[in-house]
Amino acid sequence: MAREIIVGTRDSALAMWQTNWVVDNLRKLNPEYSFRIVSLKTQGDKILDVALAKIGDKGLFTKELEVGMLEGDIDLAVHSMKDLPTVLPEGLIIGCICERVDPRDVVISREGKTLEELPDGAKVGTSSLRRCAQLLKFRPDLQLEPLRGNLNTRMAKLERDNLDAIVLAAAGVERLGWRARITEYLSTDISLPAVGQGSIGIEVRENDREVCDIVGKLNHFPSQAAITAERAMLRKLEGGCQIPIGALGTVAGDKLTLEGVVAGLDGKELIKNSVSGHVDDAVILGQQLAEKLIEMGADKILKSVRQELL
Structure with missing residues (x-):
């Protein structure tokens, strides 16, 4: 009998749309398995009267799903990539980054x-x-x-x-x-998107090779490379999804270009830069761009932002 794969998701209309899209595609790619969706309400869904930046952003929209995976209640979790922290709980990995749609x-x-x-x-x-x-x-x-x-x-x-x-x-x-x-x-000259915006990610248990293989078939390499670079930049800057940092990676052939922005809350201080290199060097490019932005004063801007948010 085929193994049933239990898929975790938030219960919003958009999260359910994304999860149904993922499951429909996983079924086509893995017809020998059955899939069941389980929805959960996360902390970020419950707290609606406080700005997210005021309550922190460590897994606001992911923690409950991650606990479910670590406890074996669900086998994988579907997320908006922009909601996934750059550091995941031990034992969990991103098993798939789906093809990105318009990130603007x-x-x-x-x-x-x-x-x-x-x-x-x-x-x-x-x-x-x-x-x-x-x-x-x-x-x-x-x-x-x-x-x-x-x-x-x-x-x-x-x-x-x-x-x-x-x-x-x-x-x-x-x-x-x-x-x-x-x-x-909006032109990206006016508003660079959030890291990972426009893509769906699938989080899995690192040691569950069967599920890793199942979801890996849906991975889109150019989107993975672009978003990996963005996430490497964000991690180096020690920023979260509630900090004024934007990034956009684009892939053409084997070339990856990454743009990044760091800004103060009022927009008066705003710095931008970009790097380009080989698509296989996504993490290195993200780190290089972060270092460029730090040299331009990003660390001072972000320190000021964090103090204002206290």
């Missing part, structure tokens, strides 16, 4: 205005410090409003809270079928 941020505005067209002092919803810093660099006049909750909740707040616009990840908006609501895809 998007603007959804009530009156169809682009970011540049929004009126002076426009109210824009986002709780991402990375987005806030880069938006303020581009438009220092904007009033940025906290925006927590799942995508459905955030879309509802656009109208309910009388916001002029909200900024979200293109991938989530498109996956839930709301592409028509998008007013503008």
